[in-house]
Amino acid sequence: MSQRQIPEASVARLPLYLRALIDRAEAGVESMSSGELAAAAGVNSAKIRKDLSYLGSYGTRGVGYDVEYLIAQISRELGLTQDWSTVLVGAGNLGQALANYGGFADRGFRIAAILDADPAKVGMTVAGVEVFHQDQAERIIREEDVAIAILAVPGDAAQEVADRLVEAGVTSILNFAPAVIQVPEGVSLRKVDLSIELQILAYYEQRRLVSDDLANGAVRRHLDGLPD
Amino acid sequence: MSQRQIPEASVARLPLYLRALIDRAEAGVESMSSGELAAAAGVNSAKIRKDLSYLGSYGTRGVGYDVEYLIAQISRELGLTQDWSTVLVGAGNLGQALANYGGFADRGFRIAAILDADPAKVGMTVAGVEVFHQDQAERIIREEDVAIAILAVPGDAAQEVADRLVEAGVTSILNFAPAVIQVPEGVSLRKVDLSIELQILAYYEQRRLVSDDLANGAVRRHLDGLPD
DNA sequence: CCGTGTGAAATTATTCACAGCC
DNA sequence: GGCTGTGAATAATTTCACACGG
Numbered sequence: 261m262s263q264r265q266i267p268e269a270s271v272a273r274l275p276l277y278l279r280a281l282i283d284r285a286e287a288g289v290e291s292m293s294s295g296e297l298a299a300a301a302g303v304n305s306a307k308i309r310k311d312l313s314y315l316g317s318y319g320t321r322g323v324g325y326d327v328e329y330l331i332a333q334i335s336r337e338l339g340l341t342q343d344w345s346t347v348l349v350g351a352g353n354l355g356q357a358l359a360n361y362g363g364f365a366d367r368g369f370r371i372a373a374i375l376d377a378d379p380a381k382v383g384m385t386v387a388g389v390e391v392f393h394q395d396q397a398e399r400i401i402r403e404e405d406v407a408i409a410i411l412a413v414p415g416d417a418a419q420e421v422a423d424r425l426v427e428a429g430v431t432s433i434l435n436f437a438p439a440v441i442q443v444p445e446g447v448s449l450r451k452v453d454l455s456i457e458l459q460i461l462a463y464y465e466q467r468r469l470v471s472d473d474l475a476n477g478a479v480r481r482h483l484d485g486l487p488d
Numbered sequence: 489m490s491q492r493q494i495p496e497a498s499v500a501r502l503p504l505y506l507r508a509l510i511d512r513a514e515a516g517v518e519s520m521s522s523g524e525l526a527a528a529a530g531v532n533s534a535k536i537r538k539d540l541s542y543l544g545s546y547g548t549r550g551v552g553y554d555v556e557y558l559i560a561q562i563s564r565e566l567g568l569t570q571d572w573s574t575v576l577v578g579a580g581n582l583g584q585a586l587a588n589y590g591g592f593a594d595r596g597f598r599i600a601a602i603l604d605a606d607p608a609k610v611g612m613t614v615a616g617v618e619v620f621h622q623d624q625a626e627r628i629i630r631e632e633d634v635a636i637a638i639l640a641v642p643g644d645a646a647q648e649v650a651d652r653l654v655e656a657g658v659t660s661i662l663n664f665a666p667a668v669i670q671v672p673e674g675v676s677l678r679k680v681d682l683s684i685e686l687q688i689l690a691y692y693e694q695r696r697l698v699s700d701d702l703a704n705g706a707v708r709r710h711l712d713g714l715p716d
Numbered sequence: 717c718c719g720t721g722t723g724a725a726a727t728t729a730t731t732c733a734c735a736g737c738c
Numbered sequence: 739g740g741c742t743g744t745g746a747a748t749a750a751t752t753t754c755a756c757a758c759g760g
Contacts, residue, residue: 466567
């Protein structure tokens with residue numbers, strides 16, 4: 261199988277495999293089995309094989325996968341053989357941290373400009389990138405051929421900013437703002453919500469506490485010789 | 489239905505509903521239908537009703553859900569009626585941005601301490617929280633009864649730091665480090681990976697470009713009177 | 717032999733559609 | 739009449755298990 265429409269869940273894992281592969285390649289590893297890759301990526305091996313089968317038959321039976329070759333195939337599939345221009349919108353705390361985060365540039369995502377609504381921030385340089393006023397969005401997106409925007413604005417500004425970005429030609433948005441935003445059909449949207457992740461953890465944390473209590477209760481009953 | 493084991497996918501959406509509800513409550517809204525809540529949270533209404541049904545029957549047929557009451561129920565379910573102490577590990581760019589991010593404290597997640605391996609950072613105060621040396625982890629986690637750790641260290645340090653945190657008693661980790669980490673059974677782990685999200689977007693962005701090309705090709709063939 | 721690639725089975729998640737109640 | 743709550747239907751995802759090829 262070599263032709264298309266990779267399941268979304270599978271696409272979302274490919275970058276993980278890619279990172280594991282690059283990591284092992286740098287350590288000099290030339291070949292990996294699905295089991296080794298699974299361990300490095302934190303998933304199980306059946307999933308690895310199934311996911312990779314959507315890309316094609318790039319493994320060798322009885323042997324495994326050639327690391328460099330697989331890196332090339334996944335990179336191509338993910339569209340990482342080209343560089344992408346992005347704009348980062350929002351030069352506050354989070355925006356600045358994102359600008360300083362090296363992981364974007366490493367993977368071919370160039371921040372062409374940082375945009376902010378606050379005139380006081382305009383002209384600053386963050387991680388070597390100039391901050392422009394949001395009014396310049398249309399021009400910069402056009403001139404720099406920006407397809408992807410990273411949104412790090414306050415929640416209540418997010419929808420409005422997203423609308424303008426889409427209007428200006430952006431077709432993918434990575435939203436860090438703590439707000440639900442709507443985008444038109446045909447525009448991709450992913451969100452990263454810092455506090456939501458913590459809240460999910462709190463749920464499981466609480467369950468752990470509750471079941472500990474129950475277990476303690478059970479132990480106590482047992483020690484007391486009472487029926488369960 | 490009121491008794492337990494809410495599907496994971498559903499748990500992951502509850503914080504989203506909660507935020508939408510709080511937002512509307514602040515705007516003075518007292519009641520919402522599943523359709524209204526769906527619009528505010530960016531999902532469909534069947535999902536809302538199904539998800540909420542796992543918590544219990546808290547709506548009123550023909551009317552909708554009482555906003556305040558539902559906020560209370562979801563908060564209780566998620567374990568947000570209590571405050572949680574956390575430690576933030578890593579006082580670099582990202583760590584500082586996270587410390588400055590108000591969204592944690594707002595939702596009852598108190599950062600008890602920031603930990604860093606770099607002695608030069610020890611003693612600093614970030615967002616009103618003191619930075620301690622990582623050697624203090626065990627003491628702080630014990631004294632402050634910390635169950636949740638936020639990991640914002642370099643990728644190559646992540647596993648080692650996670651091991652120490654678990655050893656010290658942490659039972660939930662939110663990992664921002666760009667690395668796969670393993671935790672023992674019984675410890676919760678969620679990860680937020682900034683560059684992986686961009687890579688996922690790149691995949692769909694590329695497909696858009698490719699299909700545009702194909703469409704242009706089709707148009708060209710059509711205009712040229714050639715067969716498809 | 718060993719590990720991939722993949723149908724088939726099992727599980728999980730989403731959506732439908734409507735009875736039931738306010 | 740309108741909206742919830744929920745079984746039943748559908749879709750997506752994960753896992754199993756093994757034939758196949760190097």
